[in-house]
Amino acid sequence: MIVGLTGGIGSGKTTVAEVFKKLDSVAVYIADIEARKIMNSSVVIRTQLLQAFGKETYKNNELNRQYLANTVFESEEKLTILNNIVHPEVKKHFLDFATRNADKSYVLYESAILFESNSSQQCDFIISVFLDKEERIKRVLERDKTTEKEVLSRINSQWKEDKKLLSSNYIIFNYAIQDTKKSVLKIHNILTEKALTIL
Incomplete structure (x- = not known):
């Protein structure tokens, strides 16, 4: 069984994923981290990214995130190219990864763009933070060296919150960590x- 976990930038998806990671019967896949590794290790992707976005895409042989x-x-068209x-x-x-962890109760797929990338279609259930x-x-x-303008441009590049929530099976309100942990355990059960x- 595949369960999607998503939420807008700054919602605390990663914090929620870390709580799920502590549960023995769950395998957690963080799409952003794995994508970063693939962008650094795959020659095919590196070549395509350099062609699409120029030589500044890599700095000292590492992805210039x-x-x-x-x-x-800043461009919906360029974001689509990157995702493709x-x-x-x-x-x-x-x-x-899911095949290797088929013995787990379920596999959790954490992605900021779960809906935007159509990854939601491979999920049996979806949780939004x-x-x-x-x-x-x-x-x-507070977390990143960034500006409010940059944060807003990322928020605007993602699905609107109400659309995400209406398309989800479960919602975790991530204001206080203790409440979040309780929500995770309830949903996990x-x-x-x-x-x-x-089965």
């Missing part, structure tokens, strides 16, 4: 039971 982010988040290059490889890598926009902006500004019925 800041340059790439600034380039794609990277996403098929991430999908293949994830399906291999919610936090209001002002709080998300505040958290991202429901999903574990559902996994047994699917």
Whole structure:
């Protein structure tokens, strides 16, 4: 069983994924981290990214994430190009990961662009992490060396929150960590039971 986990930038998806990671019967796949590894290791993707976004895409043989982010988040067309290059490889890598972890109750696929990349179609259930926009902006500004304008451009490149929530099976309101942990355990228990019925 595959469960999608998503949420807008700054909502705390990674924090929620870390809580799920502590549960023995769950395998967690963080798409952003794996995509980054693939963008650095795959010669095919490296070649395509250099052709699409120029030689500044890599710096000292490593992906120049800041340059790439600034380039794609100001243009829907460029963001689509990036996703079309990277996403098929991430999908293949994830399906291999899911096969290797078939003994788990379910596999959690964490992705900021779960809906935008159509990865939601491979999920049996979807969890969205919610936090209001002002709080998300505040958290991202505290976390990253960035500007409010850059944060807003990323928010605007993702699906609107109400659209995500309406397309999700479960919602975690991520304001206080203790409440978040309780929500994770509650949802985990429901999903574990559902996994047994699917089997």
